[in-house]
Amino acid sequence: MELKTALQQYYKLQAKLAAYGHAMALIYYDGATTAPKATAANRGQTLSVLSEESYLLSTGKETVELLEFLDAHKAELSQKDARSVYLALKDIRDMQKIPMDEYVEYQQILVEADDVWHTAKENSDFALFMPCLEKIFDFEKRFARYCAPEMHPYNYCLNKYEDGLNMEKCDEFFGALKSRLVPLIKKIGERPQIDDSCLYGHFDAAKQEKFGLALMDIIGIDKGHCGLATTEHPFTTSLGSHHDVRITTNYKEDNFASSMFSVIHEGGHALYDMNSADELAYTNLDGGVSMGIHESQSRFYENLLGRSRAFAEYVFPTVKECFAELGSYTAEDFYRAINKVEPSLIRVEADEVTYALHVMVRYELEKRVMSDELAVKDLPTEWNKLYKEYLGVDVPSDREGVLQDSHWSGGAIGYFPSYALGSAYGAQLLKKMKETVDVDKCIREGNFAPINAWNKENIWQHGCTYTPAELLDRVLGERFDPTVFTDYLEEKYGDIYGV
Amino acid sequence: MELKTALQQYYKLQAKLAAYGHAMALIYYDGATTAPKATAANRGQTLSVLSEESYLLSTGKETVELLEFLDAHKAELSQKDARSVYLALKDIRDMQKIPMDEYVEYQQILVEADDVWHTAKENSDFALFMPCLEKIFDFEKRFARYCAPEMHPYNYCLNKYEDGLNMEKCDEFFGALKSRLVPLIKKIGERPQIDDSCLYGHFDAAKQEKFGLALMDIIGIDKGHCGLATTEHPFTTSLGSHHDVRITTNYKEDNFASSMFSVIHEGGHALYDMNSADELAYTNLDGGVSMGIHESQSRFYENLLGRSRAFAEYVFPTVKECFAELGSYTAEDFYRAINKVEPSLIRVEADEVTYALHVMVRYELEKRVMSDELAVKDLPTEWNKLYKEYLGVDVPSDREGVLQDSHWSGGAIGYFPSYALGSAYGAQLLKKMKETVDVDKCIREGNFAPINAWNKENIWQHGCTYTPAELLDRVLGERFDPTVFTDYLEEKYGDIYGV
Numbered sequence: 001m002e003l004k005t006a007l008q009q010y011y012k013l014q015a016k017l018a019a020y021g022h023a024m025a026l027i028y029y030d031g032a033t034t035a036p037k038a039t040a041a042n043r044g045q046t047l048s049v050l051s052e053e054s055y056l057l058s059t060g061k062e063t064v065e066l067l068e069f070l071d072a073h074k075a076e077l078s079q080k081d082a083r084s085v086y087l088a089l090k091d092i093r094d095m096q097k098i099p100m101d102e103y104v105e106y107q108q109i110l111v112e113a114d115d116v117w118h119t120a121k122e123n124s125d126f127a128l129f130m131p132c133l134e135k136i137f138d139f140e141k142r143f144a145r146y147c148a149p150e151m152h153p154y155n156y157c158l159n160k161y162e163d164g165l166n167m168e169k170c171d172e173f174f175g176a177l178k179s180r181l182v183p184l185i186k187k188i189g190e191r192p193q194i195d196d197s198c199l200y201g202h203f204d205a206a207k208q209e210k211f212g213l214a215l216m217d218i219i220g221i222d223k224g225h226c227g228l229a230t231t232e233h234p235f236t237t238s239l240g241s242h243h244d245v246r247i248t249t250n251y252k253e254d255n256f257a258s259s260m261f262s263v264i265h266e267g268g269h270a271l272y273d274m275n276s277a278d279e280l281a282y283t284n285l286d287g288g289v290s291m292g293i294h295e296s297q298s299r300f301y302e303n304l305l306g307r308s309r310a311f312a313e314y315v316f317p318t319v320k321e322c323f324a325e326l327g328s329y330t331a332e333d334f335y336r337a338i339n340k341v342e343p344s345l346i347r348v349e350a351d352e353v354t355y356a357l358h359v360m361v362r363y364e365l366e367k368r369v370m371s372d373e374l375a376v377k378d379l380p381t382e383w384n385k386l387y388k389e390y391l392g393v394d395v396p397s398d399r400e401g402v403l404q405d406s407h408w409s410g411g412a413i414g415y416f417p418s419y420a421l422g423s424a425y426g427a428q429l430l431k432k433m434k435e436t437v438d439v440d441k442c443i444r445e446g447n448f449a450p451i452n453a454w455n456k457e458n459i460w461q462h463g464c465t466y467t468p469a470e471l472l473d474r475v476l477g478e479r480f481d482p483t484v485f486t487d488y489l490e491e492k493y494g495d496i497y498g499v
Numbered sequence: 500m501e502l503k504t505a506l507q508q509y510y511k512l513q514a515k516l517a518a519y520g521h522a523m524a525l526i527y528y529d530g531a532t533t534a535p536k537a538t539a540a541n542r543g544q545t546l547s548v549l550s551e552e553s554y555l556l557s558t559g560k561e562t563v564e565l566l567e568f569l570d571a572h573k574a575e576l577s578q579k580d581a582r583s584v585y586l587a588l589k590d591i592r593d594m595q596k597i598p599m600d601e602y603v604e605y606q607q608i609l610v611e612a613d614d615v616w617h618t619a620k621e622n623s624d625f626a627l628f629m630p631c632l633e634k635i636f637d638f639e640k641r642f643a644r645y646c647a648p649e650m651h652p653y654n655y656c657l658n659k660y661e662d663g664l665n666m667e668k669c670d671e672f673f674g675a676l677k678s679r680l681v682p683l684i685k686k687i688g689e690r691p692q693i694d695d696s697c698l699y700g701h702f703d704a705a706k707q708e709k710f711g712l713a714l715m716d717i718i719g720i721d722k723g724h725c726g727l728a729t730t731e732h733p734f735t736t737s738l739g740s741h742h743d744v745r746i747t748t749n750y751k752e753d754n755f756a757s758s759m760f761s762v763i764h765e766g767g768h769a770l771y772d773m774n775s776a777d778e779l780a781y782t783n784l785d786g787g788v789s790m791g792i793h794e795s796q797s798r799f800y801e802n803l804l805g806r807s808r809a810f811a812e813y814v815f816p817t818v819k820e821c822f823a824e825l826g827s828y829t830a831e832d833f834y835r836a837i838n839k840v841e842p843s844l845i846r847v848e849a850d851e852v853t854y855a856l857h858v859m860v861r862y863e864l865e866k867r868v869m870s871d872e873l874a875v876k877d878l879p880t881e882w883n884k885l886y887k888e889y890l891g892v893d894v895p896s897d898r899e900g901v902l903q904d905s906h907w908s909g910g911a912i913g914y915f916p917s918y919a920l921g922s923a924y925g926a927q928l929l930k931k932m933k934e935t936v937d938v939d940k941c942i943r944e945g946n947f948a949p950i951n952a953w954n955k956e957n958i959w960q961h962g963c964t965y966t967p968a969e970l971l972d973r974v975l976g977e978r979f980d981p982t983v984f985t986d987y988l989e990e991k992y993g994d995i996y997g998v
């Protein structure tokens with residue numbers, strides 16, 4: 001076979017897989033946004049067929065031969081082509097180790113689990129969700145054993161979301177954060193607390209949606225290629241390629257800041273996904289490379305930019321336009337309110353300082369379940385215990401506790417550490433960006449173009465062309481250092497709280 | 500091969516095709532409802548892959564052998580199995596005659612056309628849409644020649660939507676309607692006109708949506724399996740099976756009756772689709788058998804029930820609850836307003852009496868284009884001429900003229916006559932239903948259960964098990980007779996207008 005012909009065949013296959021991916025992602029998206037309540041089984045039926053077809057296509061004899069041929073000629077391939085083939089082959093090696101019927105069964109379970117989780121959360125009924133969650137952890141353990149028997153199953157899970165991550169690195173990272181955050185939180189707790197009453201009241205969902213759309217414009221999202229919808233738990237998804245991205249949010253009518261920051265957070269994910277180089281569309285290099293890098297972008301926009309004094313000052317007139325109730329407050333009141341530090345129950349609403357502790361609870365529990373040291377049925381009790389221990393709060397119900405996140409129902413075991421890693425990556429990236437971009441001035445002028453251009457140049461355009469570590473090395477030119485993040489927090493909150 | 504094994508394989512194949520159908524229908528639905536504006540090309544890319552895969556699956560060697568084996572044993576099959584195999588084989592015979600690249604190209608054109616049509620309609624710019632429409636008519640002619648060279652291409656199109664229909668039957672049917680409707684419209688025009696001002700004002704889309712959801716409950720739609728969304732042009736679609744159906748509407752804020760009757764119309768389609776026997780799910784017998792029978796159900800709920808005096812009286816308190824503006828009107832005012840007869844521009848808003856004339860314009864134009872007697876570029880001029888001739892109205896813009904319907908951009912050439920046929924079928928079905936169900940009493944009590952049970956028993960449950968003609972024969976026990984419809988119109992409007 002000619003190498004050129006093989007590559008053409010290979011990218012045709014990639015485009016096919018992208019089409020299946022589009023269909024399946026849209027079916028999930030539909031289920032989360034507008035599908036009628038009793039239709040999950042119907043989606044499960046279709047997803048089981050499409051995932052089987054996609055599996056056969058990915059792992060079929062012809063495909064494997066093609067990939068092996070390309071892999072044998074990798075020295076003659078461009079860096080991009082070689083990386084694409086490497087990733088595809090890696091996926092296949094994993095997929096081949098998972099029996100197809102189990103793979104398909106798991107896809108169906110995930111669809112049902114999503115539905116059951118929604119009901120369970122609504123009714124704060126962990127017992128309802130427990131059988132699904134047991135199956136999910138079981139499948140994750142089994143798949144880990146199939147794919148990487150040499151590894152601890154939880155390390156396999158961590159690796160899926162952040163290439164190269166393991167429990168040792170997590171323990172070290174979380175240890176470093178804890179040693180700086182716990183004293184900071186304690187000092188903050190001893191200071192007069194911030195009055196954040198300006199964020200509370202009654203804010204129509206329709207008004208919040210209008211505000212959310214305005215925020216998308218402000219941070220530079222092209223709404224021709226990115227939609228905004230409403231779901232129980234906010235998320236971002238790409239459909240087929242980076243040309244069609246959807247973000248979702250959830251409107252709490254008593255607190256507009258909740259959807260405000262979820263729109264900016266998901267907006268950061270969307271900007272990353274939407275700005276892959278066009279040539280990567282319909283290949284496995286399209287979109288973000290890892291969840292850690294992804295969260296570095298989402299939390300970059302949400303916190304490093306979105307909760308900065310410069311942004312509070314720039315956006316406050318728009319806030320007042322949308323919510324006239326805030327007429328008597330100043331931008332400084334607003335800035336302090338959106339940066340109030342308070343140990344609390346709900347991760348997605350946590351402040352920047354306590355956020356990592358929420359993540360640590362989940363990391364700890366996942367690690368123990370995946371190590372067979374904790375049974376799924378005991379998760380609520382242990383969850384509540386750790387919240388008391390790490391954050392000092394009592395969990396009044398499973399809805400506000402162990403059932404709050406959608407990740408487990410979606411099978412995303414090992415995902416959570418990415419959030420904390422992302423925060424830390426983001427702080428280091430911002431420090432680097434500031435060497436060449438006057439970030440504060442840009443934000444004060446509502447001019448996100450130079451910021452987005454820097455991110456596009458250094459991160460977004462590359463899609464999955466480099467590993468997360470390579471990408472960070474290229475941009476930063478130095479090792480990952482979580483103290484940049486803790487320094488940033490101490491400086492910012494030292495100023496706000498006078499500590 | 501064992502017959503039993505072959506049948507199992509066959510229904511597995513049907514389920515696969517249903518899954519592809521689900522994915523493709525959802526991608527269209529997404530495009531019409533929530534997709535960001537600039538994403539049509541991305542959907543086109545995915546649809547071209549999925550339609551190719553689905554085509555290969557339907558027409559592959561293995562499939563054809565399986566079908567031919569089953570067809571050879573049709574005497575041993577149940578009526579349902581035999582009918583399913585017959586329909587699948589018929590589709591394949593057609594599909595095999597269409598070169599795959601042309602089939603895939605056409606699917607892509609339809610996605611683009613939908614997008615272009617929206618913009619063209621918005622800007623009343625027929626020239627923008629013309630190249631797409633020319634391609635669509637060309638493909639339809641070409642496909643007709645491939646599939647049925649012995650037939651006039653327009654007859655082939657008519658057959659797709661109503662098995663057995665042809666121009667001769669249409670000409671006779673429309674002739675029969677015209678001879679009774681034109682004098683009736685003339686007589687009505689000479690009487691004092693109805694004041695329908697109660698329908699006009701400002702009605703928030705959000706309130707109309709609430710009303711629409713209430714109407715779905717009233718006519719007995721299970722909202723757990725049927726969603727309501729907003730689109731430019733209302734439609735109904737099934738996703739994968741009759742377990743997940745979506746209807747859409749469009750809210751005109753100056754006239755709530757527009758969305759009210761589109762919800763009831765699409766609701767009629769939905770009831771038909773949703774009530775196939777469960778055993779038909781994921782087979783080609785699931786859902787309605789033809790567009791004529793489908794429209795008989797939609798127009799049955801919209802007009803025969805929805806615009807009856809009994810329904811006006813039953814629903815008026817709910818109308819007033821949703822739209823307090825109507826407080827000073829009576830149910831009789833409302834009944835007369837929703838039955839005002841007036842030659843007008845927009846088909847979907849036309850009254851029951853003039854409606855068929857709108858259809859005749861489209862039938863006449865499609866016939867002429869498909870006969871190469873009229874060029875696509877001349878459609879606007881001829882459209883406007885026929886509206887003047889048939890309805891006596893001047894068309895002020897293509898938006899309110901030739902660009903008003905979505906059918907042509909979706910490739911649905913030959914569909915329109917089904918609307919008029921459906922109205923006439925519906926009138927005859929209602930007459931039959933009244934032999935055993937006190938329809939007026941049921942409606943007055945808001946009790947749609949006996950009406951729906953009759954429809955389910957006689958029509959809905961059968962899906963595509965019988966041909967449209969067989970189905971009507973079984974229910975009616977007599978020949979199709981359009982004078983039942985014209986008698987109904989003369990009686991109802993004779994009473995309203997005193998003619």
